[in-house]
Each structure stands twice: as C-alpha cells, then as structure tokens.
C-alpha cells in the first residue's frame with residue numbers, strides 16, 4: 001500500500017468522526033467563516049520571490065523535522081521574512097499538525113495561508129474556511145476528475161483559492177479546470193519519496209499559462225529557484241529547508257535576502 005493510500009484510508013475515518021462532532025452548520029457559524037480571504041494566486045502573480053514557506057513538524061519521508069518551535073513564532077518569522085504565503089500542515093497523524101495550528105497562524109499574520117491537507121471530502125473545505133485558510137490544496141492522486149471539479153468549484157464559492165497538486169502528465173490532464181488557480185508540481189514522488197526538480201521541469205510546458213505554476217518539495221537552493229523561474233514557475237513551496245533550523249523565520253529571511261541580492 002502506498003503512503004497516499006494509507007493516509008486517505010485514515011482520513012476517511014477521521015473526517016466521518018469530525019463531521020459528527022462539528023457539523024457543517026456549526027463550521028458556518030465560526031467568526032472566520034465570514035472573513036474576506038486574501039488570494040494566494042494573486043499574491044504569487046505580483047511577488048518578486050514567490051516563496052510559500054511551510055510549517056511542518058514531521059513527515060512520512062523524514063520523520064521528525066522540528067518539534068521545538070511554536071507555530072505563532074514561525075508564522076511571525078515568515079511574515080518578517082516577507083514570504084508570499086504560508087502553508088500550514090493540518091494533518092495530525094502523519095505530520096504532527098492540526099487545525100489549531102492554522103487558527104494560531106491566522107491570528108498571528110494577515111498574509112495568505114494555505115491549508116495543507118489530504119482533502120477527500122467537501123467537509124474539509126468548509127473546515128479550511130472556518131479555521132482561517134485563504135487557499136486549499138487538492139491532490140490529483142487522491143481524487144477523481146469529478147471530485148477535482150466539484151471540490152474546486154466549492155472552494156471558489158467559499159472564496160478560497162485552489163492549489164492543485166500533480167506529479168505526472170496523466171494527473172495534469174485531469175486537473176485543468178477553470179476553478180483551479182494554481183497548478184503545483186510535487187517534486188517528491190509519493191510512492192518512492194525520491195525528490196527531483198526534473199518533475200517540475202518536465203511538466204512546465206504542459207501547464208497552460210492561465211494557471212499560476214508552483215513547484216513543491218525538495219527546494220533548498222537559490223540556484224534551484226532561479227532555474228525553476230526560467231521554466232515559468234512563480235511559486236515555490238519550501239518546508240524542510242526552513243523547518244529543520246532552530247528559527248525557520250530567520251532561515252527564510254536569509255534565503256530571501258540571498259535570492260533578492
């Protein structure tokens with residue numbers, strides 16, 4: 001069984017339990033549900049660096065990355081570093097994150113926040129809105145074409161931007177819907193955990209120009225960003241490279257200064 005299969009099996013049970021505890025009617029009453037969102041895709045279009053910095057405590061490929069930092073400090077540090085957006089992993093079982101992390105980050109900063117989650121049910125999109133996200137991630141490998149269409153349409157109705165993640169041409173071809181804002185190419189093969197920027201390079205030409213192109217995972221050098229920019233990428237999702245340090249905000253700041261130098 002692949003890690004994605006394991007995660008989605010777990011998610012289905014988790015989501016059913018959450019639906020019972022907090023029905024959509026309760027989520028819709030949350031103060032943040034009425035909040036005007038900030039567009040991540042627009043921010044990336046206007047950005048000079050386009051860094052989406054991630055809060056990631058642990059992962060299936062790397063185990064523990066950082067359990068010692070507070071999400072509020074990380075969010076404020078990323079804001080001070082002038083990142084374009086922040087990705088907050090909300091999965092608990094595999095990544096050690098939570099929806100509370102998203103809420104804490106929302107209360108700390110005003111720049112766009114991406115709910116990084118394995119979304120397999122529309123209920124999770126309502127949750128994203130209620131906990132202060134500006135954008136959601138949809139993963140093509142976890143969803144049918146019909147679900148991708150339905151979920152991205154719902155997200156847009158809730159004023160959330162959609163980052164749709166693909167890893168190969170077949171996934172890309174089922175993902176080209178008008179309700180998708182950003183197409184993310186994951187450089188990490190989620191079956192083998194191998195990471196190669198060649199995935200982003202290989203798919204770049206096949207992504208129509210009306211989508212903001214985002215390169216995800218395994219990015220740790222200025223040279224990589226410069227090269228990916230030449231392939232048309234405007235967004236760069238970076239987790240471990242910042243989170244493995246004692247002060248992720250400081251690491252992001254140093255990285256962005258070098259990039260702008």
Ligand SMILES: O=C(O)c1ccccc1NCC(=O)[C@H](O)[C@H](O)COP(=O)(O)O
Pocket residue numbers: 003054056059060061062186188190216217218219237238239240241
């Ligand atoms: O990171 C993993 O090990 C992983 C395993 C299974 C599913 C998803 C996984 N990662 C999620 C991500 O997309 C990354 O956290 C994100 O792109 C940042 O990657 P990195 O900069 O390499 O930490």
